[in-house]
Amino acid sequence: MSESEIKLRHAFARGLNIPEAEVTNALEYRNTKGWDSLAHMSLIASLDSTFEIMMDIDDILDLSSYDKARGILVKYGVQF
Amino acid sequence: MKLLEGSTGWITGASRGIGRATAVEASRQGATLILTARSLEDLAETAQEIESAGGNSPELIACDVSDDAKLSAAFKEVHAHTKKLDFVVNNAGILRDAFLGMISSAQIREVMQTNLFSVIQIMQFAARLMTAQKSGSIVNIASIIGRTGNEGQVVYGASKAAVIGATKSAARELAPKGIRVNAVAPGVIETSMIANIPEPKLQELKSSIKMGRLGAPEEVARVICMLASNYTSYVTGQVIGVDGGMWL
Numbered sequence: 304m305s306e307s308e309i310k311l312r313h314a315f316a317r318g319l320n321i322p323e324a325e326v327t328n329a330l331e332y333r334n335t336k337g338w339d340s341l342a343h344m345s346l347i348a349s350l351d352s353t354f355e356i357m358m359d360i361d362d363i364l365d366l367s368s369y370d371k372a373r374g375i376l377v378k379y380g381v382q383f
Numbered sequence: 384m385k386l387l388e389g390s391t392g393w394i395t396g397a398s399r400g401i402g403r404a405t406a407v408e409a410s411r412q413g414a415t416l417i418l419t420a421r422s423l424e425d426l427a428e429t430a431q432e433i434e435s436a437g438g439n440s441p442e443l444i445a446c447d448v449s450d451d452a453k454l455s456a457a458f459k460e461v462h463a464h465t466k467k468l469d470f471v472v473n474n475a476g477i478l479r480d481a482f483l484g485m486i487s488s489a490q491i492r493e494v495m496q497t498n499l500f501s502v503i504q505i506m507q508f509a510a511r512l513m514t515a516q517k518s519g520s521i522v523n524i525a526s527i528i529g530r531t532g533n534e535g536q537v538v539y540g541a542s543k544a545a546v547i548g549a550t551k552s553a554a555r556e557l558a559p560k561g562i563r564v565n566a567v568a569p570g571v572i573e574t575s576m577i578a579n580i581p582e583p584k585l586q587e588l589k590s591s592i593k594m595g596r597l598g599a600p601e602e603v604a605r606v607i608c609m610l611a612s613n614y615t616s617y618v619t620g621q622v623i624g625v626d627g628g629m630w631l
Contacts, residue, residue, distance in 0.1 A: 345560070352515040357462040360504075
């Protein structure tokens with residue numbers, strides 16, 4: 304697992320307030336318990352601070368799963 | 384102890400009037416500031432006033448908040464400059480008076496874009512930084528016109544009433560994250576915004592102010608700084624009138 308992948312899992316756990324063991328590729332917005340619109344903002348704050356980026360609003364709205372997050376982060380120069 | 388000692392804040396529309404007075408007062412209260420306005424030249428005057436009073440040199444960013452691209456660029460610049468944002472003062476605003484039958488749709492869009500859309504967008508941005516630190520204060524500048532209405536100010540009044548609504552809703556959303564959101568509603572304040580009011584109208588306005596005089600930008604600035612600081616740590620979702628009793 305790459306360093307970025309570890310950081311991503313950590314950011315998801317912190318943002319969604321779930322144990323890191325529960326962070327999997329299957330996480331999806333609204334289909335994952337606890338990942339509602341309020342938690343989404345905490346997740347974005349967590350991703351922003353972890354990767355030191357400032358996501359555009361379109362990307363925030365598009366970030367609907369763990370896999371999508373990975374793809375969006377690549378746009379900001381994060382390498383997996 | 385100064386009210387804003389050790390804190391970092393962003394003030395929009397900081398080149399003149401209430402925004403400039405707030406920047407000067409916030410610096411006097413110990414804050415490190417990021418200041419934005421359309422003109423860097425005008426902002427430099429604010430910076431000079433701050434520095435000559437012994438304050439920290441502020442970071443200056445030229446930004447027209449009505450331009451999405453420029454606002455987005457400003458977010459990135461603010462983020463690059465500081466990862467910590469303790470307070471934001473959403474002060475940038477415009478006034479375009481016109482009677483109901485004389486309002487163009489372009490005028491509605493222009494006022495709403497500057498006075499409302501940017502306020503919401505900046506709250507979104509601030510909330511992201513503040514959520515990470517689980518604290519922060521957002522102060523939106525509304526207006527007494529947003530509470531009472533006024534002839535010839537349908538669009539301006541609507542934009543400021545909307546700012547009040549946005550403030551209260553955001554306060555509810557962000558309170559669990561430790562972020563406070565309040566609004567200040569100035570009355571008639573001696574700034575360039577009232578420069579075009581005819582003298583008879585100004586006298587009429589003065590007579591409706593219980594304290595019998597116009598307000599100074601500094602009097603509004605002090606209330607803004609108080610709300611920005613932890614001195615008001617249990618205050619959120621409020622609209623504080625600074626109007627000499629005009630609304631009574």
